[in-house]
Amino acid sequence: MADATTIESAKRAAAIQAVAENFDPAATHVGIGSGTTIVYVVDAIKERSTNPNIRYIPTGYQSRKVIEQAGLTPFSFDSLSDDVRLDIAFDGADEVDEDLNCIKGGGACLFQEKLVAEKARKFICVADYRKNQSRLLTNWHTIPIEVAPISVPPVLRALRELGSPNPQLRQTLLEKSGPLQTDQGFFIIDAPFPPLLIPADVEAGKGKGDGSDGTWEVNKLSQAIKRLTGVLEVGIFSGLDGVEAEKLRESDAGKTLPVITGGQKPIAVYFGMQDGSVQVRRAKK
Numbered sequence: 001m002a003d004a005t006t007i008e009s010a011k012r013a014a015a016i017q018a019v020a021e022n023f024d025p026a027a028t029h030v031g032i033g034s035g036t037t038i039v040y041v042v043d044a045i046k047e048r049s050t051n052p053n054i055r056y057i058p059t060g061y062q063s064r065k066v067i068e069q070a071g072l073t074p075f076s077f078d079s080l081s082d083d084v085r086l087d088i089a090f091d092g093a094d095e096v097d098e099d100l101n102c103i104k105g106g107g108a109c110l111f112q113e114k115l116v117a118e119k120a121r122k123f124i125c126v127a128d129y130r131k132n133q134s135r136l137l138t139n140w141h142t143i144p145i146e147v148a149p150i151s152v153p154p155v156l157r158a159l160r161e162l163g164s165p166n167p168q169l170r171q172t173l174l175e176k177s178g179p180l181q182t183d184q185g186f187f188i189i190d191a192p193f194p195p196l197l198i199p200a201d202v203e204a205g206k207g208k209g210d211g212s213d214g215t216w217e218v219n220k221l222s223q224a225i226k227r228l229t230g231v232l233e234v235g236i237f238s239g240l241d242g243v244e245a246e247k248l249r250e251s252d253a254g255k256t257l258p259v260i261t262g263g264q265k266p267i268a269v270y271f272g273m274q275d276g277s278v279q280v281r282r283a284k285k
């Protein structure tokens, strides 16, 4: 069992290396995710950046406060024109599999994180070693799903039909305050599922991956949940590979940003390890 100091040191080490290797001080637009790890990313950016003209695009209230407290300049996503791309976006993750699919939303931020990730030429995640797993839902057991409050009962029922044994509406820490509200004023349902397959598992015959035999492949489950009426976004970042997405964006330079469905996998994830080292998992070229 690791102590809090080891975990925080791991986050900091990963953030420092991720920023050193990917942050370009000549950038004009930088996306900033949410959570506890992103604070170290912003600290590392602040150390390196002398450019007061960089616009930092937050992914929610907490993210905007982190940017402001660092003395950097926040710029709202909805003030960006559609043809502007972010040079890069950094974010945390709750779990990452060997294909770089991620679960996010442990802190109730996922919708704006997806918008920002999809608008970035390069999307980088930073996490500590607990998040490094070969399959999603190994150590982190539930998928956060952002839903319209009115739709909670039918979405819970539909999730059970998809095979989630006991999906729960996330509550605030203070029980009398009721369900936790997102930055959009929506609710979060946390849906447990068995560990998710990657496409290679389905090809290897480890399961159908379409829910019919109790197994789900990560993209298929994400799409099945996203289709439910009342679901704003699913906390699975999968879909287009980071390298594939980057190529698509480069080839489309100057035109409208291509629509990337199903979220986006990062092009690289920096894991701070228990021994103080940093492991980098990159998308395969």
Ligand SMILES: O=C[C@H](O)[C@H](O)[C@H](O)COP(=O)(O)O
Pocket (backbone or CB within 6 Å): 033, 034, 035, 036, 037, 038, 091, 092, 093, 094, 104, 105, 106, 107, 108, 109, 110, 113
């Ligand atoms: O909702 C929160 C976000 O998706 C975070 O990026 C994620 O939960 C990771 O947070 P942390 O860096 O605190 O582990």
